[in-house]
Amino acid sequence: MGLACFRWLAEGRIHFTEQTNRDVIFFASAISVFYSLIVGLIAVGVWKNYTDAQSIVSDEATAIGCFYRDISGYEEPACRELQKEIHNYTDFLIDVAWPAQMRRQATEEATRRLTLLEQHLIGFEPTTPGQQILHAAALHQYNQIAALRRKRIHIIGTGLPAVMWSVVLIGAALVIGITYLIQIEPSVQFILTGCFAMFIGLVVFVIASLDRPLSGPLAIDSRPYRIVRDRLMDLK
Numbered sequence: 001m002g003l004a005c006f007r008w009l010a011e012g013r014i015h016f017t018e019q020t021n022r023d024v025i026f027f028a029s030a031i032s033v034f035y036s037l038i039v040g041l042i043a044v045g046v047w048k049n050y051t052d053a054q055s056i057v058s059d060e061a062t063a064i065g066c067f068y069r070d071i072s073g074y075e076e077p078a079c080r081e082l083q084k085e086i087h088n089y090t091d092f093l094i095d096v097a098w099p100a101q102m103r104r105q106a107t108e109e110a111t112r113r114l115t116l117l118e119q120h121l122i123g124f125e126p127t128t129p130g131q132q133i134l135h136a137a138a139l140h141q142y143n144q145i146a147a148l149r150r151k152r153i154h155i156i157g158t159g160l161p162a163v164m165w166s167v168v169l170i171g172a173a174l175v176i177g178i179t180y181l182i183q184i185e186p187s188v189q190f191i192l193t194g195c196f197a198m199f200i201g202l203v204v205f206v207i208a209s210l211d212r213p214l215s216g217p218l219a220i221d222s223r224p225y226r227i228v229r230d231r232l233m234d235l236k
Helices: 002-010 018-071 078-102 109-122 129-156 162-181 186-210 223-233
Strands: none
Touching: 018 078, 018 129, 018 162, 018 186, 018 223, 078 109, 078 223, 109 129, 162 186
């Protein structure tokens, strides 16, 4: 559409010599190379952030599962009460916190639940050397959960800054627009420009989809937590 409009507006107004056309091709190639490098680096950075977010989610779910197993060695009724609180916290993450996270919102209720769980955990007094070792391991897993949750919450508000998006979008418009000046067979130019614009559009789409790992179109779901709940906590 853009190329058709440009050719209609420029018809009879712009006349390039063969040398000018070669110069346009040279500059179009140079600009395309620089743009490809910049967008490629941005895409790699976005993908790394996405995989890092996946690792954080997986590690947090794993820490919750290990914490639940450590608590199973406690004496009753502390074991039953603490495991129930961990189960409720996991349910809250899946049913409440994750949908809010998809809307780029962080709930403080999870913090309150973790704080209450910490108070009950600290209140437990181990009576044997074995229980002391188990209690130290449980405290370590709790700290892991709290740290990984803080990292996950930080990711909710992250993303490419506006200046980077301006480079991606304005650069795409400039790179596609300069191809309009190339004087070649019209049908071939339409095909090549269309393919070029489609490829750039796909790259921009990938960047936009992965830019918000916890709230974007390809957001990471709560499956790791559901696996821990269904295969460990609800296992009979």
